[in-house]
Amino acid sequence: MAEVLAAKRAVVFARELSFFEVLIKGDCLRIVQALQASNRCYTLYGHIIDETKRLACLLRRCHFQHVKRDGNRLAHDLARRAALAADTDVWVEDLPSDLDVVFQSDVT
Known part of the structure; x- marks a missing residue:
């Protein structure tokens, strides 16, 4: 849950700083895949995933990338x-x- 909240905060923070093109990296593969997916997320934290993707769409470009x-x-x-x-x-x-x-x- 902490990873998805961190991703959402990163998107909000980018908007607060008026960044329009961002790359958000995370080490939780499951969260990154859910953020990259075009369909809705039906997990326990799916509402946060969906809200994060909605906020990311307000940026010119926002990519989520998995890193170890x-x-x-x-x-x-x-x-x-x-x-x-x-x-x-x-x-x-x-x-x-x-x-x-x-x-x-x-x-x-």
């Missing part, structure tokens, strides 16, 4: 940090210094 967890290490570490934090932190230009090493290893 080890291929998305920075996002995984950021999500872990967000789950432990009481406040919402947004980094637009600079990452926290302790995650810069993870970012550099993802880039290379």
